[in-house]
Amino acid sequence: MKSLFKTVVLITIFSFLTRLLGFVFRIILSRVVGAESVGLYQVASSVFMVLMTVIASGLPLIISRMTASYHANNQKKREASLISVALVYATICSILLCGVVLVFKNVFAKLLTNEGCILILIIMLPSLVFSAVYSVFRGALWGRGNYFALCVTEFYEQLVRIILGVLVISSTYSAMKNAINIGWTMTLACFLSMIYVVLLFFYYGGKMGRLKKQEFKPLLRQSSPITLMRVVGSFAQPLIAFIIPARLRAIGYTSSQAMSLYGVAVGMTMPLLFIPTTIIGSLSTALVPDISTAVAQNNHRHIQERVSSSVFFALFISSMFVPVFIGMGEQIGLFLYNNIMSGTLLQSAGWVLIPLGLTNITSALLNSLGLEQRSFINFMFGGIVMFISMWFLPTLIGINALVWGLGLNYLVVCILNFILIKRHIKSDLKLTKKILKIIFLIIPCSALTSFVVSLAEYVLPLFFTLMLGGVTGVASFLLLASVLNLFDLRAFVVLTKKRLNLPKFKLKKKKV
Numbered sequence: 314m315k316s317l318f319k320t321v322v323l324i325t326i327f328s329f330l331t332r333l334l335g336f337v338f339r340i341i342l343s344r345v346v347g348a349e350s351v352g353l354y355q356v357a358s359s360v361f362m363v364l365m366t367v368i369a370s371g372l373p374l375i376i377s378r379m380t381a382s383y384h385a386n387n388q389k390k391r392e393a394s395l396i397s398v399a400l401v402y403a404t405i406c407s408i409l410l411c412g413v414v415l416v417f418k419n420v421f422a423k424l425l426t427n428e429g430c431i432l433i434l435i436i437m438l439p440s441l442v443f444s445a446v447y448s449v450f451r452g453a454l455w456g457r458g459n460y461f462a463l464c465v466t467e468f469y470e471q472l473v474r475i476i477l478g479v480l481v482i483s484s485t486y487s488a489m490k491n492a493i494n495i496g497w498t499m500t501l502a503c504f505l506s507m508i509y510v511v512l513l514f515f516y517y518g519g520k521m522g523r524l525k526k527q528e529f530k531p532l533l534r535q536s537s538p539i540t541l542m543r544v545v546g547s548f549a550q551p552l553i554a555f556i557i558p559a560r561l562r563a564i565g566y567t568s569s570q571a572m573s574l575y576g577v578a579v580g581m582t583m584p585l586l587f588i589p590t591t592i593i594g595s596l597s598t599a600l601v602p603d604i605s606t607a608v609a610q611n612n613h614r615h616i617q618e619r620v621s622s623s624v625f626f627a628l629f630i631s632s633m634f635v636p637v638f639i640g641m642g643e644q645i646g647l648f649l650y651n652n653i654m655s656g657t658l659l660q661s662a663g664w665v666l667i668p669l670g671l672t673n674i675t676s677a678l679l680n681s682l683g684l685e686q687r688s689f690i691n692f693m694f695g696g697i698v699m700f701i702s703m704w705f706l707p708t709l710i711g712i713n714a715l716v717w718g719l720g721l722n723y724l725v726v727c728i729l730n731f732i733l734i735k736r737h738i739k740s741d742l743k744l745t746k747k748i749l750k751i752i753f754l755i756i757p758c759s760a761l762t763s764f765v766v767s768l769a770e771y772v773l774p775l776f777f778t779l780m781l782g783g784v785t786g787v788a789s790f791l792l793l794a795s796v797l798n799l800f801d802l803r804a805f806v807v808l809t810k811k812r813l814n815l816p817k818f819k820l821k822k823k824k825v
Contacts, residue, residue, distance in 0.1 A: 320460055320595075321592075321595045321596050322595075323460055323461065323464065324460055324463075324464055324594075324595035324598055325591060325592050325595040326464075327464030327465070327467070327468055328464070328467075328591045328592075328594060328595050329591050330468055331464075331467050331468045331471045332587075332588070332591050334468070334471040334472055334474075334475055335471055335584065336584065336585075336649070337475060338471070338474060338475045338478055339351075339580060339581065339584060340649055340650060341475070341478065341479065341482075342478070342482070342495070342580070343580065343581055343650045343651075343652065344650070344651065345482055345483070345491075347488065349488040349569065349572060349573055349576065350488040350489075350491040350492045350495070351492075351576040351580040351581075352572040352573060352575050352576030352579075352580065353429065353430060353433070353488060353489060353492040353572070354433060354492040354495045354496065355554065355575070355576060355579050355580055356425055356430050356551075356554045356572075357425060357430040357431075357433035357434045357437070357492070357496065358433075358437075358499075359550035359551040359553070359554045360421065360424065360425060360434055360550075360551045361434055361437050361438075361440075361499075362550055363544065363550065363551065364410045364414070364441055365440070365441060365444055366540070366543045366544050367406060367410060367540060367544055368403050368406050368407050368410070368441060368444065368445045368448060369444045369445065369447070369448040370539060370540050370543035370544070371535075371536035371537065371538070371539030371540035371541075371542075371543065371685075372399065372402075372403055372448050372449065372452060372532075372536050372540070373448045373449070373451050373452035373455065374452070374536070374539055374680060375452070375532060375535045375536040375539070376395065376396075376399055376448075376449060376452030376453060376455075376456060376532070377452045377453075377455035377456035378456065378535070379395055379456065379531065379532065379535075380392055380395065380396075380452065380453050380455075380456025380457060381456040381457070381458070383395065384456065384457050389520070390522055391522075391525075391528065392453075392520075392522075393520045393521055393522030394522040394523055394524065394525045394528050395528045395532065396449060396450070396453050396519070396520075396521050396522070397521045397522055397523065397524050398524055398525065398528045398529050398532060399449045399452070399532060400446065400449045400521070401524065402529065402532070402533075403445035403446065403448060403449050404442065404445050404446065406445065407441040407442045407444070407445035408442060410441055411438045411439075411441055411442065414434065414435070414438060415435070415438075418431060418435070421434065424551065424555075425551075429489045429492070429493070430492075432493060433492055433493055433495075433496040434496075436493065436496040436497055436500060437496050437499050437500055438500075439500050439503075439504070440499055440500045440503040440504075443500075443503040443504045443506070443507040444503050444507070446507050446511065447466075447503065447506055447507045447510050450510045450511055450513075450514040450519070451463065451466060451510055453514060453519055454466075454510070454513065454514060454517070454519075455598070457517075457519075459517055460598070462510075462513045462517060463598075465513070466506060466509060466510045466513065469505075469506060469509055470502050470503070470505075470506035471502075473501070473502040473505050473506065474498050474499070474502040477497070477498040477501055477502060478494075478495065478498045481494040481495075481497060481498060482494050482495065535685070538685035538686045538688075538689055539680060539685050541689060542685070542688065542689040542692050545689075545692070545693070545696065549696060549699070549700075552700070553703065553715070553718075554575065554579075556700070556703050556704060557571075557575050557578075557703060557707070557712070557714070557715050558571040558572055558574075558575050559571075560703070560704065560707035560708070560714070561574060561575075561707060561711065561712065563707075563708075564707060564708055564711070574654070574711075574712045575712070575715075577650075577652060577654050577655050577658070577712075578655075578658055578712055578715050578716070579715075581646070581649075581650045581652060581655035582646070582655045582656075582658040582659050582662065582716075583719075585638070585645070585649075585659055586638075586659075586662055586665055586666060586669060587669075588634060589630050589631045589633075589634050589666055589669075589670050590669065590670060590673050592630050593626075593627045593630055593631070593670050593673050593674055594673060596623060596626060596627070596674065596677075597673060597674060597677035604616060604619055604620075604678065604681035604682065613738070616682075616738055617738050617740045620678055620734060620738055620740070620742070621740070621742050621743075623674055623678065624671065624674055624675065624678075624731075624734075624742055624744060625744065625747065626674075627670045627671055627673065627674035628667065628670065628671060628744065628747065628748065628751065629751070629794070629799070630670060631666045631667050631669065631670030631671070632666070632667055632751045632752075632754070632755060632790070633787055633790050633791070634663075634666055635663045635664065635666050635667065635755050635758075635759065636663075636755055636758035636759040636761075636762050636786035636787075636789070636790055637762060637782065637783050637786040637787065638659050638660065638662070638663035638666065639660055639663035639664075639755075639759040639762070639763070640758075640759045640760070640761070640762025640763040640765075640766060640782060640785075640786055641762060641763065641766040641778075641779060641782040641783075641786075642656045642657065642658075642659035642660030642661075642663065643656035643657055643659075643660065644656065644766060644770070644775060644778060644779055644782070645659060645779065646658075646659055647775065648775050648776065648779055658712065658713065658716060661713055661716055662716040662719075662720070663759075664720060665716060665719060665720035665723065667751075668720060668723035668724040668726075668727045669719075669720075669723045671723075671727035671730075671731075672695075672723045672726045672727040672730065675726075675727055675730035675731060675734060676688055676692075676726075676730060678730075678734060679730060679733065679734065682734075682737060682738075684733060684737060687733055688730065688733070690729075691725075691726050691729035691730055691733065692726060694725055694726070694729060695721075695722040695723065695724075695725040695726035695729075696722060698721050698722055698725050699718045699719060699721060699722035700718070702714065702717055702718035702721050702722075703715065703718035706718065731744075747799060750797050750799055751794070751799065754790055754793045754794060754797070754799075755790075757789070757793070758786055758789045758790045758793065759786070761785060761786075761789050762782050762785050762786040762789070765781060765782055765785045766778055766779075766781070766782040766785075769781050769782065
């Protein structure tokens, strides 16, 4: 079994490349089609993601957990039967969801508030079926520990979207036409990704078996809480897409201005906040089979060590990016999107990285520990706080209400998750002092980054200014963290040299 370190590095590299392609695509969209087209697509996409979540959220995770268990115990027939049962279940659910949208098309059109958005949604509907098949085989690859194949499929899908997007969008098209074409790129990319992951599954020795009812009940019982939580979370997206523009219009913005601001916030600024989760998400992916196995073996010591180290890792990585975003947010927005507003929002949202990262890792830990239902309750409390904030705050801070609503949501959820994890593993994570020290570090590092960038702007091009500012923010954070004994810089360098020797992954057929 590969070490957790190498697994995280592998997933991080591919996740970084995948997200980098995603950022490139968003930059292309913002520069070619403009904020209005992005906003129109985001409104339709927010509803589409609710439907997508039903079939592609809890299912892959539970398939991976069950597959890992069967594979470890050499239960080949049960593993093959599980894939067949999951495939039939996911496909039927996806077809039914497509039918619901088509039958109640008028209702969805009113929900989207824009006549053209319903057409975009219908264009993307086939993606539900393609993604249903994709999620089943992806979960099987995940459970068997085939992280290389898992990463390649995600990278492939993003690459296809960019290629198709470049071919079908144009600055000469109307905002609606470009938004429709973006929808087509989603459908075609999902279809090609489905074909690719199915081929990989069978190439690596995967098999399908007979349909057995005994595999359906545990699959449905375990996946339902996760699916329900993420479905409710997906419902939040269209509600946000309705509330924020509506509240902005209520304080004097025109419909076009409100939609453009929403497009800037969601399409340009928010994706940048998820950069640290590229690394944290890699750890979360690797932890699911690792901790699930430890739970099955009643290895409490291993669980406690993994939980404590993982939470601190997520805290440290998230905090390291905060000085960079706060210190030079405007310059980042100007460089990437030629839009200062996106950078201003990024500066005000820098603090959100910390609760976002902690929520990401603690939610993954709760799922691995089998506490999906309790995690859902925590999620609901955070959602209530978020919607209250987004309804009342726009009159005070405008579009920044979106940032603060999300931040308060993550803050509430991560605190509740901490309490639940500590009670379950019966161990004190001892993170309070570390959190206070890290917050103390962020203030001077952010100020130093801002100072360096403000001076560099007078003598350096914007790209080199950003490079200098990024190095300043990260380096100062690491040095001060080392001084406060939060991070052993020398040990990290030595460890990296020893362990960062990734094996060469070859597409060699594995024997079952």
